[in-house]
Amino acid sequence: MKSGGxxxxxxxxxxxxxxxxxxxxxxARRRGLLQALDPRVRVIGLFALVLAVTLSRRITVVFAxxxxxxxxxxxxxxxxxxxxxxVWLVALVFTGVIALPAIFITPGNVVATFAGGSLRxxxxxxxxxxxxxxxxxxxxxxxxxxxLCTPWxxxxxxxxxxxxxxxxxxxxxxxxxxxxxxxxxxxxxHESRQSRMVxxxxxxxxxxxxxxxxxxxxxxxxxxxxxVYLAMRSRGFQGDIRILSDFHMKSSDYAGLLLFLCAxxxxxxxxx
Amino acid sequence: xxxxxxxxxxxxxxxxxxxxxxxWYAALQRLKRALLSRMVPLISVFAAFAFVVMxxxxxxxxxxxxxxxxxxxxxxxxxxxxxxxxxxxxLAIQALFFGDGGITTLGANCFNMAIVGSLVAYGxxxxxxxxxxxxxxxxxxxxxxxxxxxxxxxAFVAAIxxxxxxxxxxxxxxxxxxxxxxxxxxxxxxxxxxxxxxxxAEAVISAGLVxxxxxxxxxxxxxxxxxxxxxxxAPASGRxxxxxxxxxxxVGLLMLLTPLGILAAGKAWSEWSPAEFAVAGSQAQAxxxxxxxxxxxxxxxxxxxxxxxxxxxxxxxTFVKSTAFGYLLSAMFGVGFLLSSSxxxxxxxxxxxxxxxxx
Numbered sequence: 001m002k003s004g005g006x007x008x009x010x011x012x013x014x015x016x017x018x019x020x021x022x023x024x025x026x027x028a029r030r031r032g033l034l035q036a037l038d039p040r041v042r043v044i045g046l047f048a049l050v051l052a053v054t055l056s057r058r059i060t061v062v063f064a065x066x067x068x069x070x071x072x073x074x075x076x077x078x079x080x081x082x083x084x085x086x087v088w089l090v091a092l093v094f095t096g097v098i099a100l101p102a103i104f105i106t107p108g109n110v111v112a113t114f115a116g117g118s119l120r121x122x123x124x125x126x127x128x129x130x131x132x133x134x135x136x137x138x139x140x141x142x143x144x145x146x147x148l149c150t151p152w153x154x155x156x157x158x159x160x161x162x163x164x165x166x167x168x169x170x171x172x173x174x175x176x177x178x179x180x181x182x183x184x185x186x187x188x189x190h191e192s193r194q195s196r197m198v199x200x201x202x203x204x205x206x207x208x209x210x211x212x213x214x215x216x217x218x219x220x221x222x223x224x225x226x227x228v229y230l231a232m233r234s235r236g237f238q239g240d241i242r243i244l245s246d247f248h249m250k251s252s253d254y255a256g257l258l259l260f261l262c263a264x265x266x267x268x269x270x271x272x
Numbered sequence: 273x274x275x276x277x278x279x280x281x282x283x284x285x286x287x288x289x290x291x292x293x294x295x296w297y298a299a300l301q302r303l304k305r306a307l308l309s310r311m312v313p314l315i316s317v318f319a320a321f322a323f324v325v326m327x328x329x330x331x332x333x334x335x336x337x338x339x340x341x342x343x344x345x346x347x348x349x350x351x352x353x354x355x356x357x358x359x360x361x362x363l364a365i366q367a368l369f370f371g372d373g374g375i376t377t378l379g380a381n382c383f384n385m386a387i388v389g390s391l392v393a394y395g396x397x398x399x400x401x402x403x404x405x406x407x408x409x410x411x412x413x414x415x416x417x418x419x420x421x422x423x424x425x426x427a428f429v430a431a432i433x434x435x436x437x438x439x440x441x442x443x444x445x446x447x448x449x450x451x452x453x454x455x456x457x458x459x460x461x462x463x464x465x466x467x468x469x470x471x472x473a474e475a476v477i478s479a480g481l482v483x484x485x486x487x488x489x490x491x492x493x494x495x496x497x498x499x500x501x502x503x504x505x506a507p508a509s510g511r512x513x514x515x516x517x518x519x520x521x522x523v524g525l526l527m528l529l530t531p532l533g534i535l536a537a538g539k540a541w542s543e544w545s546p547a548e549f550a551v552a553g554s555q556a557q558a559x560x561x562x563x564x565x566x567x568x569x570x571x572x573x574x575x576x577x578x579x580x581x582x583x584x585x586x587x588x589x590t591f592v593k594s595t596a597f598g599y600l601l602s603a604m605f606g607v608g609f610l611l612s613s614s615x616x617x618x619x620x621x622x623x624x625x626x627x628x629x630x631x
Contacts, residue, residue, distance in 0.1 A: 024369075047375060054282050054376050057449050087371070095276070102452035108445065124447040132278060132452065139277030144371050152369060165300065167312060168361075174316030175323070175361050176369065182317075182324045211480020214325055218345070218481060219489055225317035229310060 032076035039154035045260025056271025099129035277374030289379030299353035319361035340477035344419035359386035393422035419478035431462035
């Protein structure tokens with residue numbers, strides 16, 4: 001890969017992360033089924049459905065859960081096209097590449113042979129590959145729906161109400177905040193480097209350049225951590241972390257929670 | 273290496289969550305004892321740094337590219353506890369915010385990359401860089417080797433997790449229910465990519481970062497260097513003295529408890545002596561556990577059994593009548609022998625180092 005292409009691909013990764021975050025904020029503000037529910041219900045409910053997908057041993061149950069995911073997406077204002085492009089296609093390619101050889105190498109009842117009998121497709125191989133792909137697609141759809149329909153701050157508050165240590169919640173919140181600052185900084189460093197490049201660099205020089213960039217970013221991160229700590233101290237921080245939780249469950253939230261748990265429990269029972 | 277949902281069975285996920293929770297708890301407790309208020313922003317920003325470093329595409333020999341995990345530099349700068357938390361936080365953000373890696377498999381991903389990766393990186397870096405100065409080139413080599421080993425150790429653990437799935441979780445027709453490949457496929461499939469690309473990327477970025485820090489910010493390498501601030505002859509800190517005292521107390525307590533061994537009935541598996549092959553109970557035990565007939569003494573065992581006679585056979589010196597006292601005496605002898613050997617090796621290494629510096 002050319003050095004320009006390498007930097008461009010890295011910048012593309014940074015830009016994708018930023019656009020992903022902006023898109024999530026925009027979808028989370030829409031009116032819809034998931035958005036109307038308390039964030040704690042969304043977190044518990046969608047986690048329960050992911051767990052049901054993992055527990056299910058029957059392909060029909062996994063497909064039924066996939067349909068449930070599609071319906072939730074439609075009623076929550078999440079574009080099916082967006083899901084297909086950004087989630088299903090990526091998961092299909094990634095898991096498909098991993099699952100494909102299983103069709104041929106899993107021992108079992110031979111259903112078709114190719115290349116003079118050296119390549120054999122088994123029923124068990126097809127079943128395991130389809131089950132793996134369906135399970136990954138369904139689980140990743142539920143997770144994506146949670147991410148797209150819930151602002152990150154609400155996810156954190158929901159996690160806080162599940163008695164996770166306050167230090168962990170604080171670190172998750174701060175990391176999320178500074179990821180974007182550091183992504184932006186790294187983006188600017190790469191762009192300024194690219195704007196000054198003429199010709200090609202050798203691979204060894206490109207490796208050194210990447211390590212130096214990472215080193216400068218590390219120094220900036222450490223300075224940032226010092227600044228953040230001093231700012232926290234100036235506001236009176238003495239090690240105790242308190243996070244406000246202003247969520248209030250309504251009767252519709254309790255009904256939603258019950259529905260999610262019943263659906264998850266029923267699917268797990270049917271798929272056992 | 274980010275395992276998505278659906279690849280591992282619920283019981284595997286639960287087991288690895290339990291392992292990860294134990295690691296997180298231990299790391300949090302260690303940091304709380306240090307200075308958590310200072311560590312919260314430091315770990316958060318470092319987690320963000322690790323997240324961004326994972327996006328850096330690195331050109332590798334062969335015309336391909338790879339990306340680092342950042343676990344090695346985290347272990348070198350923050351130590352193992354800080355690295356476990358920082359990388360776990362980065363992985364949690366990736367799973368919960370970007371959908372990279374599953375939610376049910378978050379425990380497995382943290383166990384593999386954050387816990388196993390951090391511990392291997394820290395241990396190998398400290399081992400290779402031991403005794404070297406902050407500016408030493410050995411530290412760069414140590415960081416590279418630590419990065420390579422850490423990523424491959426994490427991949428190896430992940431391969432084991434994948435490999436056990438078809439053997440343990442399949443339906444009546446033999447269809448694997450989760451990751452479908454047995455060890456003979458999962459192990460090479462995972463390791464080839466990590467031994468050639470991912471491990472190399474982590475090695476290059478870790479070595480490059482340590483080389484950069486040696487020049488621009490050597491204080492960041494001080495924390496895990498093993499070199500006391502103020503020179504090698506500086507007095508040990510109060511905390512180190514306290515922990516050493518605790519260690520001595522624990523060793524003493526364990527020595528006092530050694531006679532408990534005489535309460536255990538039977539013989540430890542595979543520790544039979546030739547004489548015990550003639551005893552009916554041992555025969556049954558050996559026959560149940562092994563495929564060979566237990567009634568006859570294996571010829572190799574018979575031949576080699578008398579090659580070495582222990583000074584304290586069966587933890588009971590011949591001149592001591594009481595079994596419990598024999599156990600205690602054996603424990604004292606064993607601990608004393610190990611300590612004096614360790615002191616001798618340490619003295620020898622120190623003398624070599626002094627000779628190298630002065631002459």
